[in-house]
Amino acid sequence: MIVLIKRPTPSRFWAYTTPLLAVLATMIAGGLLFAALGKNPVEAIKVIFWDPLFGANAAYFRSQLLVKAAPLILIAAGLAVGFRAGIWNIGAEGQYIIGALCGASVALAAYPAESAWLFPAMVVAGLLGGFLWGMIPAALRVVFGTSEILVSLMLVYVAQNLLAYAAFGPLKNPQGYGFPGSRNLQQYPSAHNPELIAGTGAHWGVVAALIAVIGAYVLMHRHIAGFRIRVAGEAPRAARFAGVVPARLVVTCLGLSGALAGLAGLFEVSGPNGQITDSFNAGYGFTAIIVAFLGRLHPLGILLAGLLMALTYIGGDMAQLMLGLPAAAIQVFQGMLLFFLLGFDLLTNYRIRMTGAHA
Amino acid sequence: MNRRSFLTTTAATAVVAAAGLPARAADPLKVGFIYVGPVGDMGWSYQHDQGRQAIDKEYGDKVVTSFIESVPEGPDAERALTQLALEGNTLIFATSFGYMDAVMNVAAKFPNVKFEHATGYKRADNVSTYDARFYEGRAIQGTIAGRMTKTNKIGYIGSFPIPEVVQGINAAYIHAKKVNPDVEMKVVWAYTWFDPAKEADAAAALIAEGCDFVLQHTDSTAPQAKAQEAGNVYTFGQASDMPAFAPKPRVSSTIDHWDPYYIARVGAMLDGTWASQATWGGIGTGMVGIGEITSEVPEEVKAEALALKDKIASGEYHPFTGPLNKQDGSVWLAEGATPEDGDLAGMAFYVEGITAELPK
Numbered sequence: 095m096i097v098l099i100k101r102p103t104p105s106r107f108w109a110y111t112t113p114l115l116a117v118l119a120t121m122i123a124g125g126l127l128f129a130a131l132g133k134n135p136v137e138a139i140k141v142i143f144w145d146p147l148f149g150a151n152a153a154y155f156r157s158q159l160l161v162k163a164a165p166l167i168l169i170a171a172g173l174a175v176g177f178r179a180g181i182w183n184i185g186a187e188g189q190y191i192i193g194a195l196c197g198a199s200v201a202l203a204a205y206p207a208e209s210a211w212l213f214p215a216m217v218v219a220g221l222l223g224g225f226l227w228g229m230i231p232a233a234l235r236v237v238f239g240t241s242e243i244l245v246s247l248m249l250v251y252v253a254q255n256l257l258a259y260a261a262f263g264p265l266k267n268p269q270g271y272g273f274p275g276s277r278n279l280q281q282y283p284s285a286h287n288p289e290l291i292a293g294t295g296a297h298w299g300v301v302a303a304l305i306a307v308i309g310a311y312v313l314m315h316r317h318i319a320g321f322r323i324r325v326a327g328e329a330p331r332a333a334r335f336a337g338v339v340p341a342r343l344v345v346t347c348l349g350l351s352g353a354l355a356g357l358a359g360l361f362e363v364s365g366p367n368g369q370i371t372d373s374f375n376a377g378y379g380f381t382a383i384i385v386a387f388l389g390r391l392h393p394l395g396i397l398l399a400g401l402l403m404a405l406t407y408i409g410g411d412m413a414q415l416m417l418g419l420p421a422a423a424i425q426v427f428q429g430m431l432l433f434f435l436l437g438f439d440l441l442t443n444y445r446i447r448m449t450g451a452h453a
Numbered sequence: 454m455n456r457r458s459f460l461t462t463t464a465a466t467a468v469v470a471a472a473g474l475p476a477r478a479a480d481p482l483k484v485g486f487i488y489v490g491p492v493g494d495m496g497w498s499y500q501h502d503q504g505r506q507a508i509d510k511e512y513g514d515k516v517v518t519s520f521i522e523s524v525p526e527g528p529d530a531e532r533a534l535t536q537l538a539l540e541g542n543t544l545i546f547a548t549s550f551g552y553m554d555a556v557m558n559v560a561a562k563f564p565n566v567k568f569e570h571a572t573g574y575k576r577a578d579n580v581s582t583y584d585a586r587f588y589e590g591r592a593i594q595g596t597i598a599g600r601m602t603k604t605n606k607i608g609y610i611g612s613f614p615i616p617e618v619v620q621g622i623n624a625a626y627i628h629a630k631k632v633n634p635d636v637e638m639k640v641v642w643a644y645t646w647f648d649p650a651k652e653a654d655a656a657a658a659l660i661a662e663g664c665d666f667v668l669q670h671t672d673s674t675a676p677q678a679k680a681q682e683a684g685n686v687y688t689f690g691q692a693s694d695m696p697a698f699a700p701k702p703r704v705s706s707t708i709d710h711w712d713p714y715y716i717a718r719v720g721a722m723l724d725g726t727w728a729s730q731a732t733w734g735g736i737g738t739g740m741v742g743i744g745e746i747t748s749e750v751p752e753e754v755k756a757e758a759l760a761l762k763d764k765i766a767s768g769e770y771h772p773f774t775g776p777l778n779k780q781d782g783s784v785w786l787a788e789g790a791t792p793e794d795g796d797l798a799g800m801a802f803y804v805e806g807i808t809a810e811l812p813k
Contacts (some may be wrong), residue, residue, distance in 0.1 A: 151539045158532050196765055258644050262614060262812060271799040273615055278554050366528035372613065372644065373551055376525045411533055414521045415540060421491060421523035 098444040107443040113395070114387060116434035117402070123434070124427040133417050141416055142409030144429075155412075157295030159404050161366050165190070165358040167303040167400035169382035171310045172354030176347035178314065180327040183348055185231065185246030186355040187379025189224040190255035193356025194363035195260055196223030198370045201278060201285035202265055212284040216360060217298075220332040224356015225349050227253065232348035236341040242348060250379070258372040265370050280368035287365035299361030303400075306354055310393040323347070355379060384432045406431070482544065482722055484508060485537035487521035487530060489549035490647045496672025496692040497646060497709070498522065501548040501571070504711035511716045515723060526551030534559040538566045539761075544722045546715070547571065550615070556580060567727055569718060572617065574798065578729055583714055586735035587617060588624035589765050590707030591668070592772035593743055593758050594689045597705060598666040599629030599636050600754040601687065608659030610652060610669040610676055611642045614812045616800040620669050623804045624772045625668055628761075630806055637662055640809045649675035660686055667702075675704055686748070694744040705758070706744030713739050733794060736766040773797065778805035 121143075125135030146155040176183050183189075197220035204212055231245035254343045265276040279285045289295050314320035326333040326343055334340070358378065363370060385403050389395030410424035440446075485507050490498035494553055505518050519542070524533045532551045537545050538559060546569045547556045560568045560580045568580045598607050607629055611618050622640060629636045639662055641655040648671070656667050656676035660683045669691045670677045677695055680686040680702035688698065690706025692754040714734065721727040734740030745763050746755045764770035775786030780803040786792060803811050 111549075154535065154539060161528060161532075255644075271616070273550070273574070274613060275551075280554075280558075362528075366531070368554060371526065371551060373526045376527060376529060407529075408532070411521055411524075411529075411536060415485075415519050415536060418519070421521075 095449060097447045097449055098440070099446055099447055101442075104442045108438075109390060112438040113390065113399070113435060115438050116388075119434040120427065120430045123430050127423060127426060128417075131419065133419060138413055138417055138419060141413045142406060143426075145359060145412055145416075146405060146408045152286070153293065155408055157289075157293060158408055159401060160295040160300050161197065161297070162404035162407055163400040164297070164299040164303045165362055165378045166382050166385045166403055168299065168306050168358040168361075168399055169351075169355045170377060170385040170396045170400060171303070171306040171393055171444065172351035173382055174386045174389070174393070175310060175314065175323060176351050177386060177391050178327045179323040179343055179347050180330065181344055181347040182243045183231070183246050183351045184243050184349060184383065185228075185229065185249050185253075185379070186382055187375055188250035188378065189227045189352040189355035190359035190361070190362075190379045191250075191253040191257050191375050192227040193220040194359030194374060195257060195265075195370065196220055196356070197360035198265065198276060198279065198363045199260075200281070201279055201364065203283065203285070205277065205282060208284045210284070213287070213364070216285060216364060217357065220356045220360025221353045222356070223352040224359065227356070228348040228352020229345070232345045234330060235344050235348075241447035242344070246348070254375065257370070257374060261370050261372040261374070266446060274372060276370040276436045278368040279364045284290065285364055286368075287361055293425060297361060297365040298384055299358060299365060302357055304397075305399050310396075319346075323365075384428075388431065388435055403428070405429075455559065455576045458536070468666065481515055481517045482512075482719065483540070483542040483723075484516055484518045484719060485542035485678065486518065487533050487537070487545075487547055487549075487552065488520060488522045488525065489551070490523060492520070492522050494647050494672050495674055497673075498548065498705050500693050500709040501546070501711055504715040507712035508715050508719050512719060512723070516719060522692045524552075527555070531555040531558055534568075535562070538563045543570070544719065544727070550617075565744070567722065573691065576729055576731060581718075581729050581731070583732040584617075585709055585732070585740040586733060587707060587709075588620040588772055589735045589743060590741050590743060591621040591624035592628045592765065593762055594668055594705065594707065595625035595628030595630075596758050596761055597689075597746070597754055598631055598668070598687070598749060599631065599633040599686070600757070601704075602629075602633065602636065602666050603685075604663045604665045605633065605635045605667075606639060606662065606664045608656075608662070608664030608667045609638060610638045610655045610659070610671055611640050612646050612670045613644060614642065614801075616798055619800045619803070619811065621668075621670055622799065622807070626807050627777070627804060628772070632757075638807050638809065640807075642812060643671050645671060647672045649673040652676050652681050656660060656680060661793075674698065690744050696744070699745070700747030701749045703744075703747070704749050705746045708742035708744055710740055710742040733798075736762060737768060779803070780805055780807055780811075 119229035121139050125139055128138040129135045173183055173186055198214040200216045200219040230249060231242040234240040234245050235242045262274045266274060267277045290296050322338045325340050385396060385399045406428050413419045414421060488498035492498055492502040508516055508518055521533045524530050536554055548571045550572040553575055556568050556570045557575050560577055564579055570582050572584045573582050609622050610809045626638045639659055641658055641695035643651045643655045645651050652671045652673050653675040659667050665685055666687050667676050667680055668689055672692050674695055677688050677698040679690045686702055687704050688702040690703050692709050694706045694708050695703055697772055746758060771791040773792050775790040776788045777786040778786045
């Protein structure tokens with residue numbers, strides 16, 4: 095029979111190998127799924143992973159990869175800091191929405207005035223919005239000891255209703271013939287977050303994502319604060335002796351991840367999306383949780399994981415189009431990735447020993 | 454410094470190649486679709502996909518159709534549309550209101566590709582819009598519900614407070630009231646087009662309030678199932694026929710019948726006569742179909758409903774015919790007057806008699 099033996103310390107080798115194994119296993123299991131649907135599995139995997147990068151029209155799809163990955167990376171980089179400390183912000187989706195709402199509100203209040211100060215003001219508003227929305231679960235946890243997991247998650251639904259209210263009410267485009275949705279910020283030069291270099295897809299959100307990755311790396315691996323955060327997650331009692339104040343940690347982690355999620359929402363609403371609509375949030379806040387874990391909560395890992403996740407979205411659309419794969423099959427495929435990753439995590443923390451049946 | 458300049462250069466080859474396709478007889482016309490839901494939603498996206506399959510059937514080897522389903526509105530839609538254009542599709546159907554700005558952006562980058570946007574109001578030289586007068590079907594539903602209701606309470610599951618839905622609520626109410634002055638309309642907003650759980654909750658809430666008719670402007674069959682469970686509650690199929698719930702609770706349906714329009718537009722592409730236009734079809738043009746009225750409906754009510762259908766189809770009767778007042782009591786339409794299509798398209802008020810408040 096198979097016996098699991100806990101490793102005294104997590105295996106470094108497996109920590110780095112399991113994400114690759116998970117991707118490989120996903121390809122194999124996904125290939126089987128696609129084969130069961132009557133599609134050529136090798137062709138399907140190639141369409142998903144290869145064609146967006148190197149196939150026809152790859153220049154366009156590579157730029158879209160950045161557009162799709164930037165919010166994921168930006169949010170995940172913040173979430174990972176909290177996850178390391180054992181503080182579970184599940185509500186990044188809500189913070190993303192509020193960031194976008196605050197940023198867009200600033201722009202729409204100023205419309206149609208043109209000013210170089212407008213976009214920076216929107217950035218500040220988006221950041222603050224996400225930060226304050228993250229402060230609600232932080233404050234409730236610090237003061238009343240509520241679970242930040244539940245509170246942050248529930249606040250997503252509150253944010254969604256605020257979004258719908260804004261799209262149908264105060265932010266509705268007065269020239270939109272009564273249809274819901276705000277003015278399109280892409281058509282408002284001062285508020286638009288454009289492509290910085292034509293054809294690359296890189297807008298300010300991509301820049302911010304890169305800065306966030308570098309910042310998170312410095313914080314977590316080159317700074318005493320990062321050490322404290324990691325200790326708090328791995329050995330909470332020891333951390334207390336080392337002078338970590340739990341309340342301060344909760345506020346820092348939820349505030350940071352909220353602010354970054356808010357920023358991601360702002361860059362999205364002022365850039366690729368352009369509009370506050372009731373369906374503005376496309377699940378980035380939830381997908382970013384997968385990205386954070388796929389990237390091993392390590393900033394550089396998150397960078398790669400975000401790009402990989404974006405690739406499965408873009409390649410998934412291509413597979414639908416070229417091979418007629420159903421969207422649900424693509425979603426199952428993405429789900430497998432997290433499933434295998436968490437499954438293989440076992441190898442990091444446990445040693446597997448085969449023993450005789452009578453042992 | 455914008456995406457347009459990049460695309461016109463890099464995509465130019467693809468577009469030029471694609472635009473040349475229909476000219477050569479051997480190459481089929483490529484027609485692409487994006488759907489907001491899964492094709493298996495049995496409602497909105499399902500009906501659009503039926504239209505796509507009708508194109509295949511009609512034109513055979515002359516066309517190749519493909520689709521991307523469950524495309525969220527926003528940048529994902531823009532990417533999916535670009536993808537379809539880059540793949541050489543020269544006629545692209547975008548089948549949700551929320552794709553509007555994405556369609557306009559992509560259409561500007563691919564001037565040689567023709568776009569058809571369902572339920573929107575923005576057009577360009579290569580962008581047409583098309584929509585159905587769903588309110589015509591609601592008039593018939595209102596008549597049946599008004600005649601048959603025992604509790605005098607009719608429930609309506611609204612998706613979003615947009616003109617299309619408001620037209621439907623008003624049309625259903627006006628015609629129910631016409632045959633039953635005691636009728637009351639209750640509206641629950643689900644804020645979704647397709648979410649079986651939310652739709653079931655909305656239906657349960659309306660039934661709990663005593664409604665014995667539940668009209669839905671959402672696309673799943675969940676409200677039908679709730680009504681079935683409750684017993685003496687009736688429904689209408691929405692977007693598709695939903696025959697699985699006939700003869701009860703589903704006593705009739707409004708069917709979005711895109712096939713004739715899609716076949717006509719592909720035909721126009723094939724013979725080179727495609728031009729940008731706005732289409733708003735109804736029962737008369739076949740875009741709105743009325744599903745079978747089941748045996749649960751008394752004969753005389755069925756006859757009344759079918760007579761109304763014929764009068765709407767022939768253009769003899771407009772479901773919004775004055776005298777009609779707005780909810781606040783102010784005059785909307787004078788005796789015998791009918792609204793302009795433009796006014797109707799932006800309808801953002803309830804008619805007099807509805808007590809619910811329209812969300813702003």
